[in-house]
Amino acid sequence: MTGLRELQRQRLHEAISAAAIALFLERGFDEVPVTEVCAAAGVSKPTLFKYFPTKEDLVLHRIADHQGEAARVVRGRAPGRSPVDALRRHFLDGLARHDPVTGLNDRPEVVAYHRLVFSTPSLVARLFHHMAEDERELAAALAETLDGLTAGLLAGQVLAAQRVLARRTWQLLADGAPLREVEPEAVRAAEHAFALLAAQLDVPPPAP
CATH class of the missing domain: 1.10.357 (Tetracycline Repressor; domain 2)
Structure with missing residues (x-):
């Protein structure tokens, strides 16, 4: 059974990726900096890279x-x-x-x-x-x-x-x-x- 902490982690993981993909689809992958993804998802840059080792992984996960x-x-x-x-x-x-x-x-x-x-x-x-x-x-x-x-x-x-x-x-x-x-x-x-x-x-x- 998935614990509450793991469930919250999964939700944040998906929320960050969803925010990133929405921006990339709108303006292009290379046109959106990671800082803008962080702002859209409401997370810090270290938090983003804790969940996604590279910018590309925001899409490819x-x-x-x-x-x-x-x-x-x-x-x-x-x-x-x-x-x-x-x-x-x-x-x-x-x-x-x-x-x-x-x-x-x-x-x-x-x-x-x-x-x-x-x-x-x-x-x-x-x-x-x-x-x-x-x-x-x-x-x-x-x-x-x-x-x-x-x-x-x-x-x-x-x-x-x-x-x-x-x-x-x-x-x-x-x-x-x-x-x-x-x-x-x-x-x-x-x-x-x-x-x-x-x-x-x-x-x-x-x-x-």
């Missing part, structure tokens, strides 16, 4: 909340289910519930959020930092049943595939395609991507 998710999916998969199939099922479930992290969400604020992330170089760079952490965790989970090299290669390919799928789906929505048309295409693309990943595991390595 919503994505970073999924940190380690792929590794947890692999470790928690049902007996007999392959890691790739478990990750495939998890991604398809995310599409079905229109999880913003899959790109398949047409709420204006979500589309605008993704546009902010993808159009800001420092946010893209920080996003890749989070992905590198996620890749290491996924590789470690996969290495429990695969050799280390295969686990590392597969981890990188899975996360790259999910990133490409999410950005592709978001771009279709951002370009004005209706959700009802984008959703089946997003599912088809995901099935295709994970089929390619699964097929690679069945290909023997080249002779030395």
Whole structure:
């Protein structure tokens, strides 16, 4: 059960981020100084950086909340289910519930959020930092049943595939395609991507 202090911490964390994102969406990430975010959120600069190590984390914590998710999916998969199939099922479930992290969400604020992330170089760079952490965790989970090299290669390919799928789906929505048309295409693309990943595991390595 979440204690009162932890609940207050979570609320302040979300309030600071919400104030920051509202300013960034209005004027641009690079145009809003941290001091202005502090004033809008009613916190000091040391308090802000206690909750968010970098300015970029004010935006990306919503994505970073999924940190380690792929590794947890692999470790928690049902007996007999392959890691790739478990990750495939998890991604398809995310599409079905229109999880913003899959790109398949047409709420204006979500589309605008993704546009902010993808159009800001420092946010893209920080996003890749989070992905590198996620890749290491996924590789470690996969290495429990695969050799280390295969686990590392597969981890990188899975996360790259999910990133490409999410950005592709978001771009279709951002370009004005209706959700009802984008959703089946997003599912088809995901099935295709994970089929390619699964097929690679069945290909023997080249002779030395």
